Amino acid sequence: MKMTIVTDDQNNILGAVQGHSLSAKQGQMEVNVSFAPGHKTHMLEVDDDLATIHDVDDFQRRLKQHLHQHLGTQP
Secondary structure, three states: OEEEEEEOOOOOEEEEEEOOOOEEEEOOEEEEOOOOOOOEEEEEEOOHHHHHOOOHHHHHHHHHHHHHHHHOOOO
16 A cells, blocks of 8 residues: 655654545645645555554554655664
8 A cells, every 4th residue: 555654854753644646636626735844755655454553553653664664764
């Protein structure tokens, strides 16, 4: 599953959205998502079961694992 993770300048996770598109258009309405200076977006492939996790702590732990793998850093 594709997921975009948003981090601050110290790689703290600020949010995540499913998919890699940060804009959408439907009819005459168009929406774009933007972030403050210093924030980064990381477009990752994550485990499909991430979409079914209901426990917030588990979800954040799994997001951090994927982000650290993407960045090549240790948690």
